[in-house]
Amino acid sequence: MNLHEYQARDILRRHGIPVPPGEVATTPAEARAIVERLGGKVVVKAQVHAGGRGKAGGVKLAKNAGEAEAHAKAILGMTIKGLTVHKVLIAPAAEIASESYVGIIVDRASQRPVLMVSSAGGIDIEEVAAKTPEKIHRLAVDPRYGLLPHQALGLGFALYPDIAQARAAADIMQKLYAVVYAVGASLAEINPLVTTPPPDGKVQALDAKISIDDNELERRPEIAALRDVSAEAPEEVAAREAGLTFIKLDGYVGCCVNGAGLAMATMDLVKYYGGEPANFLDIGGSSNPQKVVAALRIMTADPRVRVILFNIFGGITRGDDVANGIVQATRELSLKVPIVIRLTGTNEREAMEILTKAGLSALTDMDEAVKQAVALAKGKAA
Amino acid sequence: MSVFIDQSTRLVVQGITGRDGSFHAKQMISYDTKVVAGVTPGKGGQLFEGVVPVFNTVAAAVAETQANTAVIYVPAAVAASAIFEAADAGIGLIVCITEGIPVLDMTRVLPFVNERGARLVGPNCPGLISPGKSKVGIIPGNICKPGNIGVVSRSGTLTYEIIHQLSTHGFGQSTCVGIGGDPLIGTNFIHCLSAFAADPETAAIVMIGEIGGTDEQQAAEFVQRSVTKPVVGFIAGQTAPPGRRMGHAGAIISGSSGTAAEKIAALERAGIGVMKRPADVGPLLKERL
Numbered sequence: 212m213n214l215h216e217y218q219a220r221d222i223l224r225r226h227g228i229p230v231p232p233g234e235v236a237t238t239p240a241e242a243r244a245i246v247e248r249l250g251g252k253v254v255v256k257a258q259v260h261a262g263g264r265g266k267a268g269g270v271k272l273a274k275n276a277g278e279a280e281a282h283a284k285a286i287l288g289m290t291i292k293g294l295t296v297h298k299v300l301i302a303p304a305a306e307i308a309s310e311s312y313v314g315i316i317v318d319r320a321s322q323r324p325v326l327m328v329s330s331a332g333g334i335d336i337e338e339v340a341a342k343t344p345e346k347i348h349r350l351a352v353d354p355r356y357g358l359l360p361h362q363a364l365g366l367g368f369a370l371y372p373d374i375a376q377a378r379a380a381a382d383i384m385q386k387l388y389a390v391v392y393a394v395g396a397s398l399a400e401i402n403p404l405v406t407t408p409p410p411d412g413k414v415q416a417l418d419a420k421i422s423i424d425d426n427e428l429e430r431r432p433e434i435a436a437l438r439d440v441s442a443e444a445p446e447e448v449a450a451r452e453a454g455l456t457f458i459k460l461d462g463y464v465g466c467c468v469n470g471a472g473l474a475m476a477t478m479d480l481v482k483y484y485g486g487e488p489a490n491f492l493d494i495g496g497s498s499n500p501q502k503v504v505a506a507l508r509i510m511t512a513d514p515r516v517r518v519i520l521f522n523i524f525g526g527i528t529r530g531d532d533v534a535n536g537i538v539q540a541t542r543e544l545s546l547k548v549p550i551v552i553r554l555t556g557t558n559e560r561e562a563m564e565i566l567t568k569a570g571l572s573a574l575t576d577m578d579e580a581v582k583q584a585v586a587l588a589k590g591k592a593a
Numbered sequence: 594m595s596v597f598i599d600q601s602t603r604l605v606v607q608g609i610t611g612r613d614g615s616f617h618a619k620q621m622i623s624y625d626t627k628v629v630a631g632v633t634p635g636k637g638g639q640l641f642e643g644v645v646p647v648f649n650t651v652a653a654a655v656a657e658t659q660a661n662t663a664v665i666y667v668p669a670a671v672a673a674s675a676i677f678e679a680a681d682a683g684i685g686l687i688v689c690i691t692e693g694i695p696v697l698d699m700t701r702v703l704p705f706v707n708e709r710g711a712r713l714v715g716p717n718c719p720g721l722i723s724p725g726k727s728k729v730g731i732i733p734g735n736i737c738k739p740g741n742i743g744v745v746s747r748s749g750t751l752t753y754e755i756i757h758q759l760s761t762h763g764f765g766q767s768t769c770v771g772i773g774g775d776p777l778i779g780t781n782f783i784h785c786l787s788a789f790a791a792d793p794e795t796a797a798i799v800m801i802g803e804i805g806g807t808d809e810q811q812a813a814e815f816v817q818r819s820v821t822k823p824v825v826g827f828i829a830g831q832t833a834p835p836g837r838r839m840g841h842a843g844a845i846i847s848g849s850s851g852t853a854a855e856k857i858a859a860l861e862r863a864g865i866g867v868m869k870r871p872a873d874v875g876p877l878l879k880e881r882l
Contacts, residue, residue, distance in 0.1 A: 262841075315842070319777065320806075322700065324697075337841050354700040354701050355701070355704060392697060395695055400842050402841060424696050426693045426695040426696070427695045430670060458834055469750055470748065470750030470751060472751030472774065472803050473751040473829075475751075475804070475830040476751050476870075478833065479829060479831045481832070483869060483870055491833065496692070524750040524753045524757075526731060526732070526733055526753055555757070556753065557733065
């Protein structure tokens with residue numbers, strides 16, 4: 212689960228990391244009121260779960276309250292990478308002497324949280340990493356001891372030669388590491404970490420991004436409550452609420468599969484036989500027929516879908532449960548597209564009986580089912 | 594022979610009285626796996642199905658029954674704790690089926706398990722089966738056949754598909770290992786490949802990977818360096834959308850190396866026969882053996 216910038220800033224602030232002030236507005240009038248209170252120049256920033264906000268026109272500088280109101284009016288409601296902007300963050304336009312990068316991610320290879328810092332922070336950090344990897348300093352932290360003070364200070368000096376600034380940065384890194392374990396983050400990143408011009412030379416977190424490991428949400432209701440459903444694609448919200456994993460694609464063969472690996476292999480096979488998958492959909496290991504109904508409802512809501520392909524290899528998932536779900540869904544939903552079913556494994560025979568009684572049929576071979584689905588989709592297109 | 598599990602496997606089932614644990618304990622017993630104990634705190638002293646003694650702790654189960662392998666079916670919220678407990682009790686092979694363990698929990702579990710010299714398979718995996726000898730986990734026994742093909746996979750149901758294809762084409766299996774799809778896992782491809790390479794009864798190896806991470810690339814390099822037996826592979830996710838961007842840090846740490854195309858190229862460079870689809874596994878093995 213991704214947090215908005217303003218939510219991430221709040222979390223950092225509560226953990227003692229210096230973050231400049233900022234407030235959230237949902238209307239242009241609110242934006243104006245905030246600027247009148249803060250005074251001075253401000254930045255109006257779209258709060259949306261997509262990178263490249265600035266390049267999409269979602270970040271604007273305003274000299275006064277009137278300009279801020281106008282920018283907020285333009286940004287609120289705009290679409291960035293398919294997501295509508297419902298909130299803007301209003302923050303004072305800081306004077307900046309330098310921009311650095313500090314990020315922590317759990318790394319598969321070292322099996323540890325890895326701290327990455329660079330004095331070449333800002334929006335082009337990925338290019339810096341690709342072209343000049345030596346400018347990124349990395350440290351795999353041993354989770355038994357945490358980020359040790361000398362390690363943090365060493366990385367602080369990699370950012371700033373000045374001892375006061377290096378110490379301030381080291382303190383921020385240790386606090387950011389604490390944030391990761393405190394909120395269950397799979398990623399916590401400050402970009403940019405800035406210094407204000409001399410003589411102050413303060414080190415501050417100007418922008419922050421935090422992603423929460425979905426597996427942490429059950430034990431952290433206060434973090435789960437930060438979810439902004441309006442900021443997510445509606446069909447993905449519906450899928451999550453039904454206990455499904457769903458990702459929309461551009462094709463026309465709707466795929467409903469148990470297990471992520473088999474789901475991907477099914478999509479690949481659709482492509483292999485000349486079709487285009489409409490989605491990734493994993494109904495998971497459970498056998499609840501209601502899940503199948505929800506899956507069909509979500510897939511058929513897309514008018515581009517010309518055929519629905521089920522690929523079920525029963526293990527924990529029971530074939531008869533899936534068959535019951537399909538039968539129930541065809542009664543409830545009056546489907547306009549054909550269904551091709553491949554079903555094998557646990558309780559295969561019972562499943563076949565249920566389907567036959569309802570006037571449906573199923574194949575046991577994956578390749579045959581995919582070929583048939585693609586042919587049906589193409590026949591309908593022609 | 595086989596790898597990791599065989600007739601000498603003495604299994605303790607953690608969560609044996611739960612919904613999943615009891616169902617699969619029965620399946621494993623009917624596959625003739627030596628299920629010597631179960632653990633459910635508070636239910637010590639009971640008998641599961643009238644035969645398997647239930648204990649309050651893994652340590653008590655090990656002391657009484659000399660269990661050497663544990664399989665975990667407890668809910669995600671307590672699964673990390675169950676792995677700690679098994680490792681602390683001196684269990685040598687710990688198989689965690691449970692899905693949904695927070696990855697930060699695993700950053701603490703893995704060093705603990707490694708320090709005690711235990712092997713962890715999973716979490717979020719279907720477990721292992723040495724057909725005809727022992728089954729630890731949830732892989733359906735009826736799709737497997739004894740034989741000389743080693744199977745290692747990151748997936749669950751896709752593994753069943755491949756095993757099913759193998760058995761249908763007359764290729765039995767020495768051992769099938771589902772290593773799990775989570776970002777942080779215990780046993781990886783290389784551990785399994787080197788065990789299969791050393792196993793005299795394994796003649797060829799099938800590896801099934803998917804998008805994300807760089808484990809398959811490292812495995813491919815290992816195959817090129819140290820495996821002389823034929824290896825064939827499959828990578829799922831060629832049509833998968835580019836992963837949800839994990840801020841900049843994800844891109845910085847892994848670059849573009851997690852895609853199916855990158856992985857397939859790495860496998861081919863290492864001389865591994867790459868299947869275009871699961872149904873190719875039989876013909877490709879025939880070619881290579």
